[in-house]
Amino acid sequence: MNPExxxxxxxxxxxxxxxxxGKRVATIGITDFALEQLTDLVYxxxxxxxxxxQQGEAFGEVESVKAVxxxxxPVDGRVIEVHEGIVDNLDQxxxxxxxxxxxxxxxxxxxxxxxxxxxxxxxxxxxxxx
Numbered sequence: 001m002n003p004e005x006x007x008x009x010x011x012x013x014x015x016x017x018x019x020x021x022g023k024r025v026a027t028i029g030i031t032d033f034a035l036e037q038l039t040d041l042v043y044x045x046x047x048x049x050x051x052x053x054q055q056g057e058a059f060g061e062v063e064s065v066k067a068v069x070x071x072x073x074p075v076d077g078r079v080i081e082v083h084e085g086i087v088d089n090l091d092q093x094x095x096x097x098x099x100x101x102x103x104x105x106x107x108x109x110x111x112x113x114x115x116x117x118x119x120x121x122x123x124x125x126x127x128x129x130x
Contacts, residue, residue, distance in 0.1 A: 001098045003032075007117035009074035010126060012037075014098065015117060017108070024108040026075045030062070032097045033127045038064040041090040046071075046103055051079045053106055055113045060103070071103070075113045081105035 006014045012034035016027045035041075043063040053059045053073035060071040082104050086092055093101040108114075118126065 001027075003098050004120045006098065006120065007074070007114060008120070008123035009072060009117060010123075011070075011072040013072060013074050015074045015114070017114065024111060025080065026077065026106045026108055027102050028074065028104050028106060029097055029102045030071065030093070031123075032094075034069075035094050035097055038062065038066060038069065040065040041093065044087050044090060044103075046082050046084075046087065047079050049079055049082055053077060053079060053104075055116075073106070074117055075106055076109040077106040077113075078109070079104050080107050
């Protein structure tokens with residue numbers, strides 16, 4: 001996926017929204033900026049299919065040799081797919097965070113939750129200021 005076409009949570013999660021079988025589906029991952037800050041990932045915990053996620057609420061966590069960080073949902077909805085293979089291959093996140101490094105897919109409950117997300121330029125500006 002092209003990072004310039006994605007939407008971003010201020011907490012460093014990215015979102016791509018597509019139409020699939022008449023449903024709006026958000027694919028969610030974490031940004032290269034977050035991965036650079038974390039370095040050396042050792043563990044990741046993701047939700048189960050069928051779980052509900054709420055915008056701004058933690059849906060999982062990632063642990064590096066430095067710290068444990070929550071993953072925050074940028075949208076409201078129900079988890080319909082989890083990238084189970086990524087948990088056992090955390091190096092893949094750093095190799096392709098915007099493609100094969102996706103984490104979960106969520107059936108959107110409401111498109112309005114997308115309104116607060118940052119575009120690529122605003123997200124990069126936020127990262128440069130932190």
